Amino acid sequence: MKRRDPSQKEGSGPQIKTDSPKKSKPRRRTKPSRISIGLSYLKLCGIIFGTIYICFPIVIRLFPALMGKLVYLNMVKLPLFVDLKNPGELLNHTVNFYLTSEEGITVGIWHTVPASRGEEAKGKDQRWFESALSDDNPVIIYLHGNGGTRAVDHRVQLMKVLSSAGFHVLSLDYRGYADSTGHPSEEGLTTDSVFLYEWVKARSRGNPVCLWGHSLGTGIATNAARKLQEKGNPADAVILESPYTNIKEAGANHPFGKIYHIFPGFEYFFLDAMARDNLVFPNDENIKMLRSPLLILHAEDDHVVPSSMGKELHKIAVNSRYPKDVKLVLYPPELGYKHKYIYKDPKLGKTLWGFLNAI
Numbered sequence: 001m002k003r004r005d006p007s008q009k010e011g012s013g014p015q016i017k018t019d020s021p022k023k024s025k026p027r028r029r030t031k032p033s034r035i036s037i038g039l040s041y042l043k044l045c046g047i048i049f050g051t052i053y054i055c056f057p058i059v060i061r062l063f064p065a066l067m068g069k070l071v072y073l074n075m076v077k078l079p080l081f082v083d084l085k086n087p088g089e090l091l092n093h094t095v096n097f098y099l100t101s102e103e104g105i106t107v108g109i110w111h112t113v114p115a116s117r118g119e120e121a122k123g124k125d126q127r128w129f130e131s132a133l134s135d136d137n138p139v140i141i142y143l144h145g146n147g148g149t150r151a152v153d154h155r156v157q158l159m160k161v162l163s164s165a166g167f168h169v170l171s172l173d174y175r176g177y178a179d180s181t182g183h184p185s186e187e188g189l190t191t192d193s194v195f196l197y198e199w200v201k202a203r204s205r206g207n208p209v210c211l212w213g214h215s216l217g218t219g220i221a222t223n224a225a226r227k228l229q230e231k232g233n234p235a236d237a238v239i240l241e242s243p244y245t246n247i248k249e250a251g252a253n254h255p256f257g258k259i260y261h262i263f264p265g266f267e268y269f270f271l272d273a274m275a276r277d278n279l280v281f282p283n284d285e286n287i288k289m290l291r292s293p294l295l296i297l298h299a300e301d302d303h304v305v306p307s308s309m310g311k312e313l314h315k316i317a318v319n320s321r322y323p324k325d326v327k328l329v330l331y332p333p334e335l336g337y338k339h340k341y342i343y344k345d346p347k348l349g350k351t352l353w354g355f356l357n358a359i
């Protein structure tokens, strides 16, 4: 009985199915032109992008931890095909090593010695590099911005410039970045940086040790400097390249943030998510408290973090302490240094030495 029923339906089913295509086929042949197909694709794309545009803030609101991923971008392990254990492919007289900044957290670091010691450094192991920190050359701890590893080109180029100018450079990949273990958090990145500073300071004798932050790294540099000051060992100098006032204002001015500026409730959806994810990076508040000499570098054509923020930080610093320790260098737009090409300034070494010699 049951078997017969389906067969009866099959018999009647195909008749209905074949009927409908026959009716619609002539319509399809005559009507659609290339233009209307193009338009309907455009419409479809519009609907897809519109849906993403509207849903994205809601997803961020529901899962504020995603905001952290957007801010850190540590999952972007670029550039590809670089062996971080062999920095020699990108940088001369450089050694790769790892430190345990906290129980269970291992961070990757490149140490480049001053170019003047390049010949000596050939074939030497990490112990030689470590003891080289006690020569008479100042040390810069480089705290990079979000996304990518210590092998990103503009970071490598800056290391070359600083090494040629006579500095040791230690370039850190914070927890969660590159081959470092763990997951990023504002507190964790600060801990890694404080640890590296103290590790260097214990080996550098009287040489000045400077914290250099770029972009997102500026907030980590001032967080670390504040922590060191609270511990009674203030950083010898703090250098901020393309800094923001705080991460909330940076987010609101970021090109990505601007896409959503017209979105109703931008603050509710995005900026609150930063606060709920414990993202503060308060350069403005830190600088009010800091007593370390401060150098700010900012290009006026910076399209990621506007130079008005660097100027604002400079104003805060000058108003809160002895102004001689504070210096601001602005690069006019025609130089084209934007957000990450200040290393191209041929006078950068001279600027740094001028700043350090004055303190």
Ligand SMILES: *[C@@H]1O[C@H](CO)[C@@H](O)[C@H](O)[C@H]1NC(C)=O
Pocket: 088, 089, 090, 091, 092
């Ligand atoms: C290393 O130094 C040599 C000699 O100065 C130079 O030719 C070479 O390009 C440098 N390598 C890198 C990776 O910078």
